[in-house]
Amino acid sequence: MTNNASFLNALTIQRRVLFALLMREVITRFGRDNIGVMWIFIEPMIFTVGVAALWTAAGLSHGSGIPIVAFAITGYSSVLLWRNCASRSIGAIHANINLLYHRNVRVVDVLLTRSILEVAGATMSFVILSTLFIALEWMSPPIDLLKVISGWLMLAWFGTALALLVGAATAYSEVVEKIWVPTTYLLFPLSGAPFMVDWLPVKLQQVVLLLPMVHGVELLREGYFGNTVRSHYDIGYMAFCCIVLTLAGLYLVRDAGRRVEAL
Amino acid sequence: MISVEHVTKTYHTRFGPRVILDDVNLSLAPGRNIGILGRNGAGKSTLIRLISGAEQPTSGRVRRGMSVSWPLAFGGAFQTHLTGLDNLKFICRIHGVDYKPLVSFVEDFTELGVYFREPVMHYSQGMLTRLAFALSMAIEFDCFLIDEAMVVGDARFHERCHVELFQKRKDRAFILVTHDANSIRTYCEDACVLHDGKLIPFPTVDAAYEFYMNIEHTSPVLSEA
Numbered sequence: 298m299t300n301n302a303s304f305l306n307a308l309t310i311q312r313r314v315l316f317a318l319l320m321r322e323v324i325t326r327f328g329r330d331n332i333g334v335m336w337i338f339i340e341p342m343i344f345t346v347g348v349a350a351l352w353t354a355a356g357l358s359h360g361s362g363i364p365i366v367a368f369a370i371t372g373y374s375s376v377l378l379w380r381n382c383a384s385r386s387i388g389a390i391h392a393n394i395n396l397l398y399h400r401n402v403r404v405v406d407v408l409l410t411r412s413i414l415e416v417a418g419a420t421m422s423f424v425i426l427s428t429l430f431i432a433l434e435w436m437s438p439p440i441d442l443l444k445v446i447s448g449w450l451m452l453a454w455f456g457t458a459l460a461l462l463v464g465a466a467t468a469y470s471e472v473v474e475k476i477w478v479p480t481t482y483l484l485f486p487l488s489g490a491p492f493m494v495d496w497l498p499v500k501l502q503q504v505v506l507l508l509p510m511v512h513g514v515e516l517l518r519e520g521y522f523g524n525t526v527r528s529h530y531d532i533g534y535m536a537f538c539c540i541v542l543t544l545a546g547l548y549l550v551r552d553a554g555r556r557v558e559a560l
Numbered sequence: 561m562i563s564v565e566h567v568t569k570t571y572h573t574r575f576g577p578r579v580i581l582d583d584v585n586l587s588l589a590p591g592r593n594i595g596i597l598g599r600n601g602a603g604k605s606t607l608i609r610l611i612s613g614a615e616q617p618t619s620g621r622v623r624r625g626m627s628v629s630w631p632l633a634f635g636g637a638f639q640t641h642l643t644g645l646d647n648l649k650f651i652c653r654i655h656g657v658d659y660k661p662l663v664s665f666v667e668d669f670t671e672l673g674v675y676f677r678e679p680v681m682h683y684s685q686g687m688l689t690r691l692a693f694a695l696s697m698a699i700e701f702d703c704f705l706i707d708e709a710m711v712v713g714d715a716r717f718h719e720r721c722h723v724e725l726f727q728k729r730k731d732r733a734f735i736l737v738t739h740d741a742n743s744i745r746t747y748c749e750d751a752c753v754l755h756d757g758k759l760i761p762f763p764t765v766d767a768a769y770e771f772y773m774n775i776e777h778t779s780p781v782l783s784e785a
Contacts, residue, residue: 309656317653325641398637399630400613401654555616 314401318393318410326414337414338421341377345426348373357491363522367427367436371521372490374423375452375514380481381415382456386464387474390557397557404554405547408464412457420449444520451532452513454539461546468553489514494529502529509538562611562628562703562733563587567620569606580606582757583620588733590626590702595748595765596737597772602754604737605631608707611735626702626733632692640681644672644691647680648698655699662698669694669720689713697724703733708740741769 327336349369357365386408390397393407430436439445466473485491489511494502505511512530519528564586570577580603588594598604608631609615611622630637638647648666652659667676670690675683683691690713696704704725713721725734726747736748744751744765751768753760755775762768 310654313656314654317650320653321639321642321646321650324646325639393639395638395640396650398609398612398614399651399654400628 310401311406314403314406315410315413318396318402318406319413321396322410322414337418338425341374341381341419341422342426344377345370345373345422352491362525363493364436366430367521368518370423370426370430370436371518372514374419374426375449375510375517376485376488376490377422378416378419378449378452379456379459379510379513380485381419382412382453382460383463384477384481385411385415386460387467387477389464390468390553394557404465404468404557405461405550408461408550409457411464412460415460416453416456420453423449439521440523441520445517446520447532448513448515448517448520451516451535451539452510455510455513455535455542458539458542458546461550462542465546465549465553468556484508487511493518493526495527506531506534509535509542561587561589561623561625562735563623563625564607564611565621565623567607567610567617567622569603569610569615570618579757581610581617581759584754584757584759586752586759588703588735590733591731593734593736593748593750595744595751595768596735596754596759597739597741597744597751597768598737598754599739599776602739603757604739604754605707607754607759608705608735608737612705629696629699629701629704631705631707632696637692637695638680638688641679643679644670644676644683647691648695651695651699657699666691666694666698669697669724686713686717690717693717693721693724697729701732703735704729706734706736708738741772745769 323334323337327334332339349366352369352372353365357368389407389411390404393402396402396407397404427436427439431438463473463477487505487508489505489508494505494511494515497505506529512532512535515528515530516532518526519530564584567581567584568579569581570579572578584607586594596604596607606615610617611624612628612631613622613624614631639650642650644666645663648662649659652662670676670687672683672687672691675687680688680691706725725732736744737754738744748765751762751765753762753768753772753775760768760771762771
């Protein structure tokens with residue numbers, strides 16, 4: 298067998314395993330009762346609508362001239378996108394430990410499956426909510442759709458890379474899980490979702506821009522609001538961070554695979 | 561051909577690393593079979609998991625020149641929130657096989673009745689074993705790895721396993737690991753003994769049996785791994 302053929306072979310197996318795991322996750326997580334798989338986007342939609350309502354009531358974009366509904370939808374959707382990926386990766390190995398009994402099912406498949414589901418859910422929620430609110434004229438359509446999509450994809454990459462890292466790290470120590478929850482809470486106010494970098498003092502801007510996801514949200518919002526906002530982002534920097542996270546994540550995943558003991 | 565080459569496996573415990581398998585070598589040609597005898601904690605299940613690829617050796621390597629089943633044991637390899645049918649679908653999907661023609665065989669063999677469509681966590685040990693056995697028969701592997709699964713279950717189950725594996729699939733290879741020397745005598749053409757981390761080959765099954773009976777009564781019992 299040539300290398301090329303065995304690579305294609307491996308790709309086929311990869312595709313089969315991911316599909317099998319996706320079906321398994323969908324059934325066990327959402328069940329077959331009531332609306333079933335629709336929870337995948339209903340759940341993030343409920344979150345987003347709730348937060349949008351709170352932010353509107355609190356007038357969070359006060360004085361900036363940005364329409365508050367669109368500000369909340371773009372902000373909270375992007376938080377859900379990367380945060381849910383990483384949060385759902387916790388416990389992924391444990392929940393699937395019996396399936397690792399099958400040679401072709403690897404730790405990386407289990408983690409990727411959960412990220413795919415989270416990205417799909419957050420994306421559907423974002424698309425449905427914005428379409429709905431645009432139709433209701435509660436928010437206007439995006440100025441530059443390509444920038445919105447680019448920002449979204451960058452955040453999805455960031456979330457997936459983070460999920461590999463965090464998910465694999467749970468194989469080493471349960472402390473990871475305990476630290477991750479407070480970390481997400483602390484990261485949320487800094488994540489670029491509840492503010493625009495431009496509103497902050499210059500000193501604080503520099504600190505906040507160290508966080509990769511801030512760049513993604515800024516790009517997304519520039520795409521959405523166009524010139525009404527002043528964005529600060531460096532996608533090269535964000536891509537660099539994502540590459541480092543991905544490589545570190547994959548390394549840890551491979552090592553975690555050796556440590557995990559199927560029952 | 562399956563070959564296990566200089567495989568060593570070490571587990572980490574709170575009292576430092578513990579060597580479970582120490583430079584183990586084994587090879588199995590297509591259509592042949594071998595029984596591996598070992599007492600509780602000797603490392604039989606570990607060896608089977610390494611051969612299946614569910615775990616990686618600490619050093620050495622395992623080559624699989626034919627398709628090898630997952631370790632057919634008491635009931636691992638299931639996602640317990642899924643039904644028996646869902647588990648069949650999962651396994652068919654990862655092996656790229658259509659599940660529909662297999663439903664009747666699995667339903668028939670397992671005799672699960674309505675439980676076939678209930679989550680596996682509600683199954684009894686016997687039901688789990690029957691499902692595990694039926695699922696691994698559903699995928700046509702060249703080599704089956706059997707981890708004492710045949711030892712549990714009632715006489716009827718034994719007989720049906722016997723028909724499926726040793727009559728209908730007598731052209732296949734299998735590796736049977738057990739602490740029960742009699743089943744090795746019944747089913748296997750070759751035998752080894754796993755003792756103190758070493759895999760000791762014997763020219764005949766009877767020689768392995770004798771050696772095993774001897775150590776079983778002389779050396780102290782290891783803690784269950």
